[in-house]
Every structure is written in structure tokens, then in C-alpha cells.
Amino acid sequence: MTPETILTLGQRALELTILVSAPMLLTGLAVGVLVSLFQAATQINEMTLTFVPKLLAIAAVLLLTGQWMLGLLIDFTQTLFKEIPNLIG
Numbered sequence: 001m002t003p004e005t006i007l008t009l010g011q012r013a014l015e016l017t018i019l020v021s022a023p024m025l026l027t028g029l030a031v032g033v034l035v036s037l038f039q040a041a042t043q044i045n046e047m048t049l050t051f052v053p054k055l056l057a058i059a060a061v062l063l064l065t066g067q068w069m070l071g072l073l074i075d076f077t078q079t080l081f082k083e084i085p086n087l088i089g
Contacts, residue, residue: 020069031057
């Protein structure tokens with residue numbers, strides 16, 4: 001196994017990680033900003049007001065995009081398993 005192969009596999013794994021985590025992270029960011037703006041406008045400083053909407057939004061995004069994310073992970077894993085003989089020899 002050459003260093004180029006290892007770097008390519010690592011790059012593909014990092015790209016997949018970013019692709020899979022991006023919907024949930026961006027949703028959490030957007031909901032957090034909206035809740036913060038609401039709290040600043042109303043001067044309500046309640047910790048559950050920031051946590052519960054983020055939790056619900058991320059759960060909704062996970063339900064909507066979970067099948068797509070799982071498909072990406074399965075395809076990557078299957079490709080990796082199929083390439084094992086080429087990687088070893």
C-alpha cells in the first residue's frame with residue numbers, strides 16, 4: 001500500500017465525514033442564531049429555549065436526511081471492502 005493510496009483513502013473519508021455531518025451542523029447553527037436573535041429581542045434568557053429547538057430541528061433533519069447519509073456510508077464501506085485485495089497486493 002503506497003502513501004498516495006493512504007492519503008486518497010483519508011481524503012475520501014474526510015470528505016464523507018463533512019458531507020454526512022454538514023446538514024445537522026448547519027441546522028444547529030441556523031436554529032442557534034435564530035433563537036439567539038429571539039432571545040436578544042425579547043430579553044428572555046432561558047437555557048431550555050436554546051436547547052429544545054436545536055434538538056428538535058436536528059432530529060427532524062436526521063429523519064429527513066438519514067437515509068441519504070446511511071446510503072453514503074454504506075457505499076463508502078462497500079467500496080472500501082471491495083478494494084481490500086487491491087490495497088494489500
